Amino acid sequence: MHLLQPDEVDQLALGVVMLGSGGGGGERETHAFAAMLRQEMRQSGPVAVLSPEEADPDGSGARVGLIGAPTVMIEKLPSGQEAEDALKALQAHDSTPVTAVIGWEVGGCNGLLPLILAARLGLPYVDVDGMGRAFPRIDQTTYDAAGLPTIPLAITEPGGNRAVLDATGIEKLARTVMVDFGGWAMMVAKPLRLADALKVGVTGSLARALELGEIWSRRAVSVDERAKASGGFLVARGKVVEVWRESVGEFPRGTVALRCLDADDAYVRLEMQGEYLVALADGEPLVTTPDLLCCLDAESGKPVSTERLAFGAVVDVVALPSPARWVRAEMLGRVDPRAFGYDLDYVPFRGCP
Amino acid sequence: MIDDADSLTVRDLLEIGVLGEACLLAGERGVGTEVTDVRLAADMTAVEACSAGDLVILTGHQPYLVEVALRRAYSADVRAVVLVRPTTGSYQPPSTATVSFANRLGVPLLQTKADDPLLVADSLRTAVRRPEVAAARLLNAVTTRLGRSRPDPRSVITILSGELHVTCAVMSADGTAIEGVSPPGLPPDLLVGSVATTVELPEGVAVAVPVETDRTGHVHLWLVSHTRGRNKRWAETVQQISQVASWALGNWVAAERLETERRARSRGSLLAELLAAGDDVPPQLVQQAVLAGWRLDGWHTGVYALPNPPSPGIFDAAHTERLRVELSRRGLHGQLVEGAEGWSFWLTNDSEPPQSQHRELTAKLAQALSSGNLVAGVGRPHPGAAGVGRTLAEAREAAAMTGPAKVVHIDELGVRRLLSMAAETPALVEQATRLLEPLAGVEDGQLLRTLAVYLDEESVTSTAAVRLKVHRNTVAQRINRAEQLLGVSLLNPDERLAVHLACRAVRASDET
Numbered sequence: 120m121h122l123l124q125p126d127e128v129d130q131l132a133l134g135v136v137m138l139g140s141g142g143g144g145g146e147r148e149t150h151a152f153a154a155m156l157r158q159e160m161r162q163s164g165p166v167a168v169l170s171p172e173e174a175d176p177d178g179s180g181a182r183v184g185l186i187g188a189p190t191v192m193i194e195k196l197p198s199g200q201e202a203e204d205a206l207k208a209l210q211a212h213d214s215t216p217v218t219a220v221i222g223w224e225v226g227g228c229n230g231l232l233p234l235i236l237a238a239r240l241g242l243p244y245v246d247v248d249g250m251g252r253a254f255p256r257i258d259q260t261t262y263d264a265a266g267l268p269t270i271p272l273a274i275t276e277p278g279g280n281r282a283v284l285d286a287t288g289i290e291k292l293a294r295t296v297m298v299d300f301g302g303w304a305m306m307v308a309k310p311l312r313l314a315d316a317l318k319v320g321v322t323g324s325l326a327r328a329l330e331l332g333e334i335w336s337r338r339a340v341s342v343d344e345r346a347k348a349s350g351g352f353l354v355a356r357g358k359v360v361e362v363w364r365e366s367v368g369e370f371p372r373g374t375v376a377l378r379c380l381d382a383d384d385a386y387v388r389l390e391m392q393g394e395y396l397v398a399l400a401d402g403e404p405l406v407t408t409p410d411l412l413c414c415l416d417a418e419s420g421k422p423v424s425t426e427r428l429a430f431g432a433v434v435d436v437v438a439l440p441s442p443a444r445w446v447r448a449e450m451l452g453r454v455d456p457r458a459f460g461y462d463l464d465y466v467p468f469r470g471c472p
Numbered sequence: 473m474i475d476d477a478d479s480l481t482v483r484d485l486l487e488i489g490v491l492g493e494a495c496l497l498a499g500e501r502g503v504g505t506e507v508t509d510v511r512l513a514a515d516m517t518a519v520e521a522c523s524a525g526d527l528v529i530l531t532g533h534q535p536y537l538v539e540v541a542l543r544r545a546y547s548a549d550v551r552a553v554v555l556v557r558p559t560t561g562s563y564q565p566p567s568t569a570t571v572s573f574a575n576r577l578g579v580p581l582l583q584t585k586a587d588d589p590l591l592v593a594d595s596l597r598t599a600v601r602r603p604e605v606a607a608a609r610l611l612n613a614v615t616t617r618l619g620r621s622r623p624d625p626r627s628v629i630t631i632l633s634g635e636l637h638v639t640c641a642v643m644s645a646d647g648t649a650i651e652g653v654s655p656p657g658l659p660p661d662l663l664v665g666s667v668a669t670t671v672e673l674p675e676g677v678a679v680a681v682p683v684e685t686d687r688t689g690h691v692h693l694w695l696v697s698h699t700r701g702r703n704k705r706w707a708e709t710v711q712q713i714s715q716v717a718s719w720a721l722g723n724w725v726a727a728e729r730l731e732t733e734r735r736a737r738s739r740g741s742l743l744a745e746l747l748a749a750g751d752d753v754p755p756q757l758v759q760q761a762v763l764a765g766w767r768l769d770g771w772h773t774g775v776y777a778l779p780n781p782p783s784p785g786i787f788d789a790a791h792t793e794r795l796r797v798e799l800s801r802r803g804l805h806g807q808l809v810e811g812a813e814g815w816s817f818w819l820t821n822d823s824e825p826p827q828s829q830h831r832e833l834t835a836k837l838a839q840a841l842s843s844g845n846l847v848a849g850v851g852r853p854h855p856g857a858a859g860v861g862r863t864l865a866e867a868r869e870a871a872a873m874t875g876p877a878k879v880v881h882i883d884e885l886g887v888r889r890l891l892s893m894a895a896e897t898p899a900l901v902e903q904a905t906r907l908l909e910p911l912a913g914v915e916d917g918q919l920l921r922t923l924a925v926y927l928d929e930e931s932v933t934s935t936a937a938v939r940l941k942v943h944r945n946t947v948a949q950r951i952n953r954a955e956q957l958l959g960v961s962l963l964n965p966d967e968r969l970a971v972h973l974a975c976r977a978v979r980a981s982d983e984t
Binding site: 384 | 516532536537542543562568569572
């Protein structure tokens with residue numbers, strides 16, 4: 120058991136942003152939640168983080184996640200009650216007692232939300248989640264892939280509105296409700312039996328976030344070495360010479376060309392939707408989803424989210440390996456480039472090229 | 473170099489216009505390679521299926537897709553990647569990064585505009601695999617459009633340049649562009665021949681097809697098409713289609729000429745304008761002249777015919793036509809223009825005619841004019857459009873000096889002037905009358921007439937006999953008698969000249 124202390128929160132926030140692969144809420148939004156988490160911890164004490172072995176398999180774990188645009192939160196502030204409200208709404212239908220909180224999406228701000236809920240409810244957090252990174256869709260979880268239920272699903276917003284959805288096609292329904300709720304909303308899905316969650320989920324993802332946070336806060340170490348220490352590699356350091364975005368289909372998508380600073384006339388292209396999904400160099404895919412891609416500002420070293428990457432920025436593009444659970448033939452169809460509409464196959468993660 | 477190969481290169485495809493409004497975005501290094509097949513690729517699997525020599529038309533245009541396709545195209549030795557820009561909807565043109573990548577690979581990246589990539593693929597594939605079908609389609613399109621519009625030079629040029637992506641000009645044989653723009657660097661001798669010719673230019677190939685040929689085989693009007701492609705087969709296609717277009721133009725020439733004939737008087741004013749233009753003949757005048765069927769290049773020999781004595785009533789179409797028939801019956805095929813006082817007529821040769829021609833021409837003219845009361849003057853040969861004016865001016869001068877002769881060449885004018893001076897000098901006339909006194913009234917003047925004809929015919933008894941319609945011996949006897957009566961011997965050159973001069977002087981004074 121690890122007691123998560125308030126002074127570890129910043130490190131954790133950096134780690135979850137790295138696991139966000141450019142999405143799941145940017146650095147600023149995540150740090151807003153980090154402040155909330157610290158505040159909650161000051162009131163309720165540190166959060167107990169249980170490793171998979173320590174968890175009671177017969178217990179039941181609630182998972183919480185934010186749906187919508189984290190950037191909207193700057194205008195529409197959270198009340199802090201949303202997750203608790205959603206859980207209560209859900210328990211009105213299904214009174215299974217919740218013994219722990221588990222992760223849903225560790226990447227981005229959704230990596231911190233379960234900890235806030237755990238602190239509020241005084242429940243332990245079991246170190247497992249459904250993605251091991253950030254993905255845009257509700258069904259892109261290993262839970263879903265294993266057939267664990269997502270419905271009924273409660274959805275709430277700061278104004279006190281709540282809805283309990285129990286229908287197939289939950290993705291579309293939840294998003295419709297989210298739009299009517301004002302751009303973002305909090306979701307709590309049907310609690311899972313911990314034994315099931317641990318069997319199919321990505322375990323140890325919070326520990327991984329803490330590890331990444333620790334590595335990437337070592338500013339004195341070169342990016343190249345930090346990338347290697349994280350099990351990945353530095354794709355390129357480049358200057359953004361072209362950004363193009365369009366909003367057709369479900370998610371905004373865009374493409375970015377970076378001119379490499381270390382070579383003449385060499386370009387790296389990043390394809391992005393909510394997250395950075397594919398990196399190509401000279402027409403050859405180098406890194407493909409579900410492997411992770413992070414852009415770090417070359418000057419400040421801070422991760423740059425897909426929404427904020429702008430023309431002229433100089434960034435380091437870092438590739439990190441996907442959670443092993445995704446890289447299996449039966450799982451890839453959910454999260455590989457084709458799942459995002461790219462006519463490319465998954466390229467196995469290679470070490471330093 | 474005109475490319476002899478049957479296969480089209482990427483450059484050919486761009487230049488012959490099968491790609492429509494296409495432009496080369498990158499990879500110019502590779503445009504010289506030959507394309508053997510065309511494929512339409514909707515996804516990467518289709519791109520991967522391509523083999524060496526293919527040209528790939530991508531239906532997608534996302535930057536990553538284009539770059540991946542370029543890379544696979546490069547490894548598979550694909551000749552070019554074509555992007556199809558839809559006429560409506562969003563399209564992102566390839567970025568700097570993509571263009572730079574294509575340039576590095578040397579794979580031509582082309583962009584064309586079309587609603588349906590399938591149509592682009594179809595026309596490209598036909599051009600590459602079945603060039604004869606592509607040519608037939610073009611021919612079909614050209615003939616359909618020619619049939620729909622009035623085939624004047626402007627619309628023919630518009631149709632040809634629209635369908636074949638060539639620049640065209642309708643040119644007269646002297647190289648004046650009557651319509652359209654003459655291709656730069658066109659060799660001047662291209663329009664000398666009489667059959668369709670293809671010639672290489674610094675930028676592409678020019679094809680010249682004759683529009684109108686006269687019965688001597690000389691071409692008055694040419695249709696010149698300039699294509700940027702150098703492919704041999706393509707040049708042939710352009711020539712064939714130009715040939716068809718030239719028939720339409722020939723039709724137009726015929727119709728226009730008919731119209732011009734109807735306005736025969738306008739030929740008179742056209743000639744007057746041409747004469748007034750001097751050495752600097754403007755293109756629209758050249759066009760009118762060509763439409764009138766006049767040949768302006770080559771060497772012109774002018775003839776001016778006028779009635780003697782003057783009779784203003786005879787300048788009508790019927791007389792002109794009769795004169796034309798008389799002339800052409802003697803092999804004199806030239807332009808005949810009626811004026812207020814006489815007819816201008818000129819013959820055109822490819823090169824400068826020899827001296828001997830003028831005697832022959834004079835004789836033929838004399839025969840042609842023998843039936844009427846016309847006399848004619850002949851000018852010296854002069855070249856070019858301005859030459860028409862010069863030779864006709866000389867002919868007119870000569871015509872004014874004919875005197876008793878039917879036809880006078882400008883070169884004879886000196887002699888004739890001397891003679892006419894002699895006829896006008898009273899003292900000489902008096903002397904002549906006195907010299908010939910013994911013959912006056914003898915045999916009703918027959919002896920004097922015979923003597924004059926005999927001397928005019930160079931003292932040849934037989935020729936004089938033919939002219940006088942008498943027997944040769946009769947002429948000889950009469951000359952003998954005249955010699956005795958006059959007391960001179962015509963074998964003596966001095967005496968013969970004096971008698972001949974006296975004959976002329978008396979005849980001239982009788983006529984005036």
